Amino acid sequence: MTAKCLTKLLFVTAGLMLLVSGSVLGASNKIDGVRIWPSPTSTRVVLDMQSKPDFTYFNLNNPRRLVIDLANTEKTLNLSQISNDSDVLGKLRYSSPKNASGVRLVLELNEDVNTEIFALPPTKPYQDRLVIDLERKGDQGERVVKSRKDSGERDIIVAVDAGHGGEDPGSIGAAGSYEKNVVLSIAKLLADKINDTEGMRAILIRTGDYYVGLNKRTELARKHKADLLVSVHADAFRTPGPSGASVWVLSMRRANSELGRWLESTEKHSALLGGAAQVIEDTASERYLTQALLDMSMDHSLSTSYEISRELIKDLDEITHMHKHKPQAASLAVLTSPDIPSILVETGFISNPREEKNLNWLKFRQNLASAMHSAITRYFRRMPPDGTLWARHKRENRHHKVARGESLSLLAQRYNVSVSRIKSANNLSSDMVKVGQVLTIPR
Structure with missing residues (x-):
């Protein structure tokens, strides 16, 4: 073989090696984990990625499948070990990829769903993620509550909203407590007390560990014809010093305190964690709120929210330290329903070690639920909605x-x-x- 031919052969061999190594090195991303969050109306699948995902997807029928191609991604995760309690998602598995440097995922579906897929940037405590939302078609899990009264007099409906959930843990205490778990416990305790009260009925916005979009929470309250929406949270701040409970109502303008601005920022942070793009600064939300404020029903909602907040502060002050002794105002999305009085209760600072310990104490959570129940019932006994059993009792x-x-x-x-x-x-x-x-x- 001549020197010229040998040199040419070496160049070809080196080029092939570069192509092979390039295809291997091209797999620059990988799936670090998969989390599946089922709810009564949807299932959220979250892929924890090492870096920003490059993806495409398509649907197949007979049987129903959602196919996702992840470019430049290694197949390193064992999907058979992923916990799945979803009624919508039957199985998550791999399939033959489009090319050697990618991964193809197949989601086998048990029913027709509306699909939304989007990437989320790193937000503590998470890295890059790919989120797949599978929303059930129809009204599963969203039945409107009927009155228990044969006479036609309806119950007073209280929608109890446990903040955060699922992909969004909320604030995390120094001891590792998740706000989403603490407030769900308090919300369930409050709902039980309301349901044990004749003439009242509670609706839990979320009943388990899954995320409900900020705007969806008010939609669910409206669907159930709620007379009041109570959103339960546990506060947090940059430093462990602040402590105490507080009650918030909708501000007609932007928050006028540092803590209020921090809460608004935290809500945007929760939207990134769990909802993607459901942020109150969104143009459509601002336009909706502006129009709603023009409606006279907003006046009723605001005044009712403020009065219930004052009642609640009295009761909370008897069982815990208060951060603020007057209702506070902020532009929080969960409070913007024009036709439903809405309050947000910060039950304490989970960022404060002493209050984190209190919030993990069942007796303290029961006391918080009792205080909320007492204030709510006291207000509605004085001002019962028309057509309710309590309205008749007041007349009699x-x-x-x-x-x-x-x-x-x-x-x-x-x-x-x-x-x-x-x-x-x-x-x-x-x-x-x-x-x-x-x-x-x-x-």
């Missing part, structure tokens, strides 16, 4: 302002009604009454 009942020296037993004897009925009508847990207290006396 009498009221008595407690004078010095009067007791429940004395009032029961005077009005010829039992002590237990007076206590039930006023949501009293003991026989103690205060001078000046206005009691409902059932007939």
